[in-house]
Amino acid sequence: MTSALQVFMLPDLGEGLTEAELLNWLVAVGDEIRVDQPIAEVETAKSVVEVPSPYAGTVTVLHGEPGQTLEVGKPFISVAPVGAPVPAAEAAAETYREEEKAGSGNVLIGYGTPGGSGATGRTRARRSSVAPRPDNGTTPPVPSDAEKAADDLLLLRTRVPGKLGAVISPLVRRMAREHGVDLGAVHGSGDSGLIMRRDVEAAISSPAPAAAGPAAVETPVSAQAPSPTPTPAAEGTDSRTGLGISARTPVKGVRKAVAANMARSRSEIPEATVWVDVDATAMVELRAGLKKSDPHKTPGLLAFIARFVTAGLKRFPELNTRIETTSEGSQEIVSFAGINLGFAAQTDRGLMVPSIRHADRLSARELDGEIRRLTAVVRDGKATPEELGSGTFTLNNYGIFGVDGSAAIINYPEVAILGVGRIMDKPWVLDGGLAVRKVTELTLTFDHRVCDGGTAAGFLRFVADAIENPGSVLADL
Structure with missing residues (x-):
């Protein structure tokens, strides 16, 4: 039929x-x-x-x-x-x-x-309303x-x-109801997991948990004799520490994805980290001057750094790649004709990494517009899979949390991530003397399979030089 x-x-x-x-x-x-x-x-x-x-x-x-x-x-x-x-x-x-x-x-x-x-x-x-059945011991x-x-x-x-x-058979359902068998706890032995009569009969004949040995007996809390101290197996008490458990939070959604992604990154990628302190005074002063002349169209500092990153990846394209395993088991380095720049954004649902598609084609102002738009989208939970899963390189501004540096974990399956620490006043040697300058730390974590330290250091030094002398790279803003 x-x-x-x-x-x-x-x-x-x-x-x-x-x-x-x-x-x-x-x-x-x-x-x-x-x-x-x-x-x-x-x-x-x-x-x-x-x-x-x-x-x-x-x-x-x-x-x-x-x-x-x-x-x-x-x-x-x-x-x-x-x-x-x-x-x-x-x-x-x-x-x-x-x-x-x-x-x-x-x-x-x-x-x-x-x-x-x-x-x-x-x-x-x-x-349809169903009348309740009489409980008079007669045949239902x-x-x-x-x-x-x-x-x-x-x-x-x-x-x-x-x-x-x-459960398709009415007989099986009625048998379960009459004997108080919870069908949700029964594993069906029929085709595709279908619960059969024999499964319910087995559940009926199985000894109840209370019939097991003394160690397996579970007494209701209200019936237990008072005890001066909780036992390790008491509900809500951790057996290892002896402390009460205040909450159990399932690992799911964004947190589950982040955990799986980070674990895979650490287990598969032989990563290395290089870092450098950078005098960001010129970049900060440049933005301050632009803000005075046009406060509504001035890009944020992250947009400036994003522009430097895309310029650096054009010179060092090895960091804008991905490693894939072929059907034969061999590995290939996949290069891209363009840059989709991801950036880390903290939301109520956890850390999200939206990506700016074709970021290498955008000016600093255009990058700033996309950063603002995507940040709002991910915080509203409305980002599309394409906006969240298409990055080729990630920029992480952890300086907004007030920290100086971090050896970040690569956003698998990418091969590198650049971290930016907070910009703060520090003593700096300038023209042979000490001066107070705006200093930040850049940290690059990279996959050692796609390049060696020379390439990673070259890219990091390029971005650092651009921050210290932003005029040439930001000619188009």
Whole structure:
């Protein structure tokens, strides 16, 4: 039997992303939706995005709950096409299994599907009221069709992403209810993780945790005898330190991506670091003079340094590359016809690195405009995957945090990162005498596989010289 149910798989929302956290649904079961209508908000490792539907029709199943982390390529939403009868819960579940195996519905965002003439308004389906069952010890009545449908849809909506976990047989569901078996904790032995009768019978016959040895007995907190000191296994107490645990924060979203990226960078890249102190007085004075004459169009100091960096990368293109491993297992250094300059921006969601595309073509004023625009975008959580994942070199201004220097970790898969410390008054030898100058520290961390120290030092010295004598490089501002 061919069913009209369409299952939309969660697509890759960025450059190689494998998962996304579901923030909230914008539609509900029973709603009528149109092609490209936003159906949910999800948070990837890079940004918060709205996911549009490639199908028009009536929503039958939402495969996930807000707060869950969903896998790319797994079912996201099931839709009955416009004009087709909405399948009953049993048929919807069966069709879902068939189409999941076939891989149907895996349509990329923005492409849509033919037949997008669905209704544009949201129409919430009515929910049938189910009378409570009497608890008088008699044989429970046969569930109504409405009860079955509600039961099945609940099971499908609360299943674990990436696993079928659905129970199709009414007998199995009733057996689980009568014996108090939590189906969410049962591992299905059937095809695609289908929970079978034997699985529920095994759960019923398995000894309860309380029947285990004395060491495994868990007594409710209210029933425990008072103890002068907490035991190492007490809830909320760390067994190693003996201190109370104040919070547990899941590592997910941006923090999870940053952790994975930094760990991979440190494990794969043989990095080295060079640094130099720089007299930035001339650059600071130049900007101050420009600000007096035109306060609204004067670039920030970071834009000046970004302009020096792009000029330096043109002279030392080895630092604007990427190392890739071929299918045969050999490595290649990939060079680029242009520079996408990333810069670190601190946000409420963590450290983000948006990139200025074709930064080598921009003047200092244009770079300043892009820095301001991208900073606002990432702080609002609206940056696109292209704006966050396309950098070829990163500039990190950690001086805004009031620190002098740092050996930064390379933003994998790039091969170098330049850090800029705070600009502060320091004694400096100038023309044979001491003077108070505006001094900053530049730190370059680079991948030793793509170049040697001479290239890294040459680039760093070029940027330092440009900061000390900015006029020539900033001729176009």
